[in-house]
Amino acid sequence: GENVEQHPSTLSVQEGDSAVIKCTYSDSASNYFPWYKQELGKRPQLIIDIRSNVGEKKDQRIAVTLNKTAKHFSLHITETQPEDSAVYFCAASSISEKLTFGTGTRLTIIP
């Protein structure tokens, strides 16, 4: 089955700086890669996703890059703000309705 590794497990950045979270996956058939943000005590919310037919996708301050050859994808948050503090999960899916989640990254933005 699919295995998704996520790094780092914790990340602290100064407000205004950029944050990068990286994930690797094992199943070369995976072709859908969402990122979820989960604030304390709240539901996971999709912030951006990418499919295997593109290498990069951007939405305002958030971008995701995908390297299918290397089987890794990354989340980039620029101009970080205090409200970006949360736990971020990457996930991967192959020809299936199931997602395999990474272990999560706790991002703290330091004012």
Next chain:
Amino acid sequence: DAMVIQNPRYQVTQFGKPVTLSCSQTLNHNVMYWYQQKSSQAPKLLFHYYDKDFNNEADTPDNFQSRRPNTSFCFLDIRSPGLGDAAMYLCATSRGQLNIQYFGAGTRLSVL
């Protein structure tokens, strides 16, 4: 407006006393999922329904059961809750394969 609704938000039960958690959706999605999430961990898939087809994860204990009487509703039954079953239970829905999963707000289960 909430599209995936879970009730109750907080549930307290006693060790061994059956409990049912509910999930409803207004999205008319054909896939519904139940996840267990413990503190500081990723959501762990317990099972899911693809339309009426039930798909159990290999490592989901027999203590956990599910029912989906219609497209809109799905229930998680825990037959004999143990202390280790205390967790957040998340329901999610999606429209078929490789589509966005929308999560409910979750039910936090405490076992006394």
